[in-house]
Amino acid sequence: MTTNTLLRWGLYAVLILFAAFYLMPLFVMLTTSLKSLEEIRTGGLLSLPREITFAPWAEAWSTACAGTQCEGLRPFFWNSVLMAVPAVAISTVVGALNGYVFAQWQFRGANLFFAAILFGCFIPFQVVLLPMAQALGFLGLAGSIPGLIFVHVIYGIGFTTLFFRNYYVTIPQELVRAAKVDGAGFFRIFFAIFLPISLPIITVSVIWQFTQIWNDFLFGVSFSGPGSQPVTVALNNIVNSTTGVKAYNVDMAAAIIAALPTLLVYVVAGKYFIRGLTAGSVKG
Amino acid sequence: MPILEIDHLQKSYGETQILHDINISIEEGDFLVLVGPSGCGKSTLLNCIAGLEPITGGDISIAGRNVTGVSPKDRDIAMVFQSYALYPTMSVAKNITFGMKVRGVDKATQDAKLKQVAAQLQIEQLLNRKPGQLSGGQRQRVAMGRALVRDPRLFLFDEPLSNLDAKLRVSMRTEIKKLHQDLNASIVYVTHDQIEAMTLATKIVVMKGGVIQQIGTPAEIYNRPANMFVADFMGSPAMNLIPARARADAGATRIEIDRPGAAPLVITDPVARDLPADIVLGVRPEDIHEATEGAHLPGNARRADGDVLIDIVEPAGADTFAVTQLGGKPVTARLRAESPVQARQPFPLAFDLSKVSYFSPKDGQRLN
Numbered sequence: 113m114t115t116n117t118l119l120r121w122g123l124y125a126v127l128i129l130f131a132a133f134y135l136m137p138l139f140v141m142l143t144t145s146l147k148s149l150e151e152i153r154t155g156g157l158l159s160l161p162r163e164i165t166f167a168p169w170a171e172a173w174s175t176a177c178a179g180t181q182c183e184g185l186r187p188f189f190w191n192s193v194l195m196a197v198p199a200v201a202i203s204t205v206v207g208a209l210n211g212y213v214f215a216q217w218q219f220r221g222a223n224l225f226f227a228a229i230l231f232g233c234f235i236p237f238q239v240v241l242l243p244m245a246q247a248l249g250f251l252g253l254a255g256s257i258p259g260l261i262f263v264h265v266i267y268g269i270g271f272t273t274l275f276f277r278n279y280y281v282t283i284p285q286e287l288v289r290a291a292k293v294d295g296a297g298f299f300r301i302f303f304a305i306f307l308p309i310s311l312p313i314i315t316v317s318v319i320w321q322f323t324q325i326w327n328d329f330l331f332g333v334s335f336s337g338p339g340s341q342p343v344t345v346a347l348n349n350i351v352n353s354t355t356g357v358k359a360y361n362v363d364m365a366a367a368i369i370a371a372l373p374t375l376l377v378y379v380v381a382g383k384y385f386i387r388g389l390t391a392g393s394v395k396g
Numbered sequence: 397m398p399i400l401e402i403d404h405l406q407k408s409y410g411e412t413q414i415l416h417d418i419n420i421s422i423e424e425g426d427f428l429v430l431v432g433p434s435g436c437g438k439s440t441l442l443n444c445i446a447g448l449e450p451i452t453g454g455d456i457s458i459a460g461r462n463v464t465g466v467s468p469k470d471r472d473i474a475m476v477f478q479s480y481a482l483y484p485t486m487s488v489a490k491n492i493t494f495g496m497k498v499r500g501v502d503k504a505t506q507d508a509k510l511k512q513v514a515a516q517l518q519i520e521q522l523l524n525r526k527p528g529q530l531s532g533g534q535r536q537r538v539a540m541g542r543a544l545v546r547d548p549r550l551f552l553f554d555e556p557l558s559n560l561d562a563k564l565r566v567s568m569r570t571e572i573k574k575l576h577q578d579l580n581a582s583i584v585y586v587t588h589d590q591i592e593a594m595t596l597a598t599k600i601v602v603m604k605g606g607v608i609q610q611i612g613t614p615a616e617i618y619n620r621p622a623n624m625f626v627a628d629f630m631g632s633p634a635m636n637l638i639p640a641r642a643r644a645d646a647g648a649t650r651i652e653i654d655r656p657g658a659a660p661l662v663i664t665d666p667v668a669r670d671l672p673a674d675i676v677l678g679v680r681p682e683d684i685h686e687a688t689e690g691a692h693l694p695g696n697a698r699r700a701d702g703d704v705l706i707d708i709v710e711p712a713g714a715d716t717f718a719v720t721q722l723g724g725k726p727v728t729a730r731l732r733a734e735s736p737v738q739a740r741q742p743f744p745l746a747f748d749l750s751k752v753s754y755f756s757p758k759d760g761q762r763l764n
Contacts, residue, residue, distance in 0.1 A: 289448050290481035294495035294542075295469035304494070308485035 188346035207272020215280035232270035255337025406453035474543035696750035703742035
């Protein structure tokens with residue numbers, strides 16, 4: 113065996129070790145969620161289920177108690193969908209328009225505006241909690257799903273604007289000039305020329321925003337009411353509010369259910385995510 | 397009525413003035429070429445004409461209508477861009493008809509126009525392709541097609557050939573010229589390539605640093621350059637600019653040129669009058685002739701009283717270029733291919749004084 117193949121084997125060994133390390137929690141969650149409570153008590157943490165049961169999943173979905181409400185994750189899951197889908201859509205559309213303006217329609221003070229929007233990306237969530245609560249109260253959106261949508265749109269615009277601006281800045285200005293001579297206006301140029309070439313960056317924006325918004329806990333717990341809590345808050349309540357014996361299998365099933373949509377989005381569109389992130393650096 | 401009239405145009409970006417007092421007027425059917433080195437403001441001027449850049453002062457009129465402040469789409473112009481600027485997701489046909497679609501031209505007219513232009517440019521077989529599937533020359537044709545369907549009063553071309561390889565550039569140049577003749581179109585064309593300017597233009601504007609150096613026909617620009625910049629910029633190989641001394645002598649002017657290792661070369665110009673003592677003699681390589689015994693000289697050529705030492709001989713097929721040293725500068729003469737000239741040998745030369753230009757070494761302006 114040459115040194116080269118030896119090195120190669122070593123490399124694979126290290127890679128497999130790290131992959132196993134990262135996959136371990138998922139493995140534990142999955143196996144635990146498929147075991148009965150009895151089996152969890154008697155068996156080891158890493159052992160495979162002797163008898164596979166989907167009862168914990170059913171319980172997590174429809175009967176587990178989050179605080180006093182015992183309807184499982186289901187209502188909260190739909191809250192999250194109702195919050196995330198419009199918030200992702202609105203922040204992506206606004207980001208696309210903003211990016212289009214910053215990249216192709218330079219105006220006086222554009223750089224200052226862009227710097228300000230960029231700064232918004234770096235403001236920690238905690239800083240805006242109190243002022244945002246006041247603003248939501250003032251707008252009459254406190255404790256509602258539209259309120260959460262509003263918060264996530266505002267917080268997401270910084271990122272989506274940055275994505276689209278960096279993507280559109282690689283498109284030659286002559287394209288806009290040609291369209292202007294052809295008689296097209298601001299929106300016509302956007303819809304007829306820019307939007308059709310934006311699929312990679314739209315994918316990036318959607319994955320990024322969906323992951324952020326779906327996984328958010330702090331805004332969800334701060335600005336939601338009893339009927340508008342997102343799934344992350346419900347998950348926390350389910351895990352924390354059990355009395356007596358801790359139903360690890362139900363908790364694990366609930367955690368996986370709460371994480372599934374972001375996993376799904378990444379699996380479906382992940383290929384485009386990497387491509388879109390690097391698209392800006394390559395001349396089209 | 398001029399098709400394009402630019403009156404005292406000024407353009408600044410903040411404190412920096414880009415264009416200084418531009419005045420240009422062209423007639424219907426003129427082919428105006430704006431030429432100059434990069435950064436001279438020629439593309440900015442074209443964008444001002446198109447309405448893509450606001451101007452700081454002055455007026456622009458197209459076909460007798462003042463269009464200062466009018467948006468590009470209402471100026472009745474069409475433009476071809478350097479990068480072609482084809483819409484990447486649209487087919488060739490959609491690219492060409494996009495403008496008509498925006499303006500609300502009915503479908504039947506769109507199709508008829510598309511067919512006509514596609515035939516004219518021989519791109520019928522490309523109509524369903526995307527720009528990414530086209531070669532450089534094909535993209536160039538599509539970009540021109542997009543301008544042609546508009547049937548505008550004025551065509552604007554912004555360095556349209558600079559992205560093509562040398563051979564294609566020459567053939568497209570010929571096609572643009574043919575198109576101009578066939579359509580009797582009025583064209584403003586920007587280039588940094590002086591050969592393109594000479595071959596295409598009916599009128600040339602030479603620019604430098606945002607200031608017009610000279611406006612004239614190609615012949616005027618070539619034969620009577622207004623200053624040393626124009627003399628040097630237009631023509632290839634460039635005009636020889638030779639420092640010399642002038643002295644009035646019995647109704648004529650004696651021109652003395654230093655040469656290495658011998659007394660100054662003297663030529664007598666019977667026509668030139670009132671030249672200052674220090675001058676720069678501008679002479680095109682083809683206006684320097686061989687003056688060997690029995691060589692045929694044009695009527696106005698004046699034999700210099702002495703030979704010059706030839707440094708380098710460059711045979712170029714049709715001509716032979718001989719390089720010598722005069723007035724401290726290398727001077728190129730374009731001689732016939734069979735010329736007996738030899739490197740490192742003295743050789744007699746004659747200068748066609750009816751075609752020379754005299755410049756002031758102080759400000760570079762033309763003196764004769």
